[in-house]
Amino acid sequence: MKKTIITVVGKDTVGIIAKVCTYLAENNINILDISQTIVQDYFNMMMIVDANKSAKPFSDMAMELDKIGEDIGVKITCQLEDIFNKMHRI
Amino acid sequence: MINIFEVNETNKMIEQENLDVRTITLGISLLDCIDSDLNQLNAKIYEKITTTAKDLVKVGNEIEKEFGIPVVNKRISVTPIALIGAAACKTPDDFVTIAKTLDKAAVEVGVNLLGGYSALVSKGTTKADELLIRSIPKALATTQRVCSSVNLGSTKTGINMDAVRLMGEIIIETAQLTKDIDSVSCMKLVVFCNAPDDNPFMAGAFHGVTESDAIINVGVSGPGVVKTALSKVRGENFEVLCETIKKTAFKVTRVGQLVAQEASKRLNIPFGIVDLSLAPTPAIGDSVADILCEIGLEYAGAPGTTAALALLNDQVKKGGVMASSYVGGLSGAFIPVSEDQGMIDAVQAGALTLEKLEAMTCVCSVGLDMIAIPGNTKATTISGIIADEMAIGMINQKTTAVRIIPVVGKDVGETVEFGGLFGYAPIMPVNQYSCDAFVNRKGRIPAPIHSFKN
Numbered sequence: 195m196k197k198t199i200i201t202v203v204g205k206d207t208v209g210i211i212a213k214v215c216t217y218l219a220e221n222n223i224n225i226l227d228i229s230q231t232i233v234q235d236y237f238n239m240m241m242i243v244d245a246n247k248s249a250k251p252f253s254d255m256a257m258e259l260d261k262i263g264e265d266i267g268v269k270i271t272c273q274l275e276d277i278f279n280k281m282h283r284i
Numbered sequence: 285m286i287n288i289f290e291v292n293e294t295n296k297m298i299e300q301e302n303l304d305v306r307t308i309t310l311g312i313s314l315l316d317c318i319d320s321d322l323n324q325l326n327a328k329i330y331e332k333i334t335t336t337a338k339d340l341v342k343v344g345n346e347i348e349k350e351f352g353i354p355v356v357n358k359r360i361s362v363t364p365i366a367l368i369g370a371a372a373c374k375t376p377d378d379f380v381t382i383a384k385t386l387d388k389a390a391v392e393v394g395v396n397l398l399g400g401y402s403a404l405v406s407k408g409t410t411k412a413d414e415l416l417i418r419s420i421p422k423a424l425a426t427t428q429r430v431c432s433s434v435n436l437g438s439t440k441t442g443i444n445m446d447a448v449r450l451m452g453e454i455i456i457e458t459a460q461l462t463k464d465i466d467s468v469s470c471m472k473l474v475v476f477c478n479a480p481d482d483n484p485f486m487a488g489a490f491h492g493v494t495e496s497d498a499i500i501n502v503g504v505s506g507p508g509v510v511k512t513a514l515s516k517v518r519g520e521n522f523e524v525l526c527e528t529i530k531k532t533a534f535k536v537t538r539v540g541q542l543v544a545q546e547a548s549k550r551l552n553i554p555f556g557i558v559d560l561s562l563a564p565t566p567a568i569g570d571s572v573a574d575i576l577c578e579i580g581l582e583y584a585g586a587p588g589t590t591a592a593l594a595l596l597n598d599q600v601k602k603g604g605v606m607a608s609s610y611v612g613g614l615s616g617a618f619i620p621v622s623e624d625q626g627m628i629d630a631v632q633a634g635a636l637t638l639e640k641l642e643a644m645t646c647v648c649s650v651g652l653d654m655i656a657i658p659g660n661t662k663a664t665t666i667s668g669i670i671a672d673e674m675a676i677g678m679i680n681q682k683t684t685a686v687r688i689i690p691v692v693g694k695d696v697g698e699t700v701e702f703g704g705l706f707g708y709a710p711i712m713p714v715n716q717y718s719c720d721a722f723v724n725r726k727g728r729i730p731a732p733i734h735s736f737k738n
Binding site for chain 2 (some may be wrong): 199201227229231232238239240242252253256271272273274275276277278279280281282
């Protein structure tokens, strides 16, 4: 199963997690893990999700999440987890 | 499971420190295109390239999106054209038609550069090799995306000085043919000693005859990542310095390995090698010279530069080798002048000279790269510079290269704009004393004693 990592970085505001989670639920994307920190008022979240049951192709999901990010003033990035596993695990 | 700090570290490398995959280069063998009829040959070459590489750019873009790592260039290398055109080409102009076919194919599949307009003449020059070499100025002036390289020597064969002499003249002629646009064609021409068969980087990429039908080679780049990592260990001892470079090189190379494997899987073309090179760009913070400064030099070129570069080059290899299943190509730190803002600054400050650059090429890949010199430089002087560089490669059993641009109509003190990733360069002074009598001797320099290992 290929996992996707979603990162959200930006100025903290009300409803960031809610908006992202709503989108994921609507598209049948399962959240496996969430971690979150706030550094100097900056919101920093990472989600590990399973998008295999979603009907959306990866590129559409990435684009739409990017758009949601723009609307709420944060940067949302989607990446397949392989890049992180390769770099940080032997 | 991956944690948030690791994810942030990777994304910071990409977003702030210019980590990218510099190139996915698809090597294509054209040996099965050989035909004694020139039109047939051109048709077969076009067909082979446009079929084999039809999905290259699409797959490169997909990988870029899905992993969030920029894949800056998608490129093609082909079998040296002197071999492919030997049966059909009777004049230099015949070879130029092949260059135009390659250019057309490159445009069709959407790659920005295609390498392999090449001749391998390290020991001797065939008739076809000579025709191709003589066609280079026109081929480069009449195409946009074709890159040319000539291998002039090797540790095993010595140096073909007749070809070295000829290339001095060819470089001048290439500069002359594009004199209205600052002799930019010379950027697409490089000469080598010990040229590797699997180099993914331009202008020197070609698909060696020892390679399979098609292969994926990848070049990564991360000078900014290494510099940032080193800025956290200022004042620490050499052990800490070297360990930091090694660990960073490992991480950077792993990304290259991932991209190479993915591209190979999606294109159904075998994975060849990852090239471990640290390749700079003119972007601020993407500079090999800045790493040297971070190691402790005021400017690249200051005393200690060669040692610092040797250390850097070696640690990059040590870190990178374990990160990839197959390593090849040039693998080392690149020190082009125009493509590295830190190098440009060093030249402008008077800290870095051609002679110091030559010393630096003894300990890193590749050679005198993207160096602008006065347009009135003599052909024999350029041949002398090439011979020196070839000798370094031959004796040290390493790849060395010369990509030098005699800018017609410009002199020391002026600068030349190459545009985009090629950057800009101050014109550097060249030693004015003559080497005519040396260069004009005929024949070749014999292979060195340590090449006889059988």
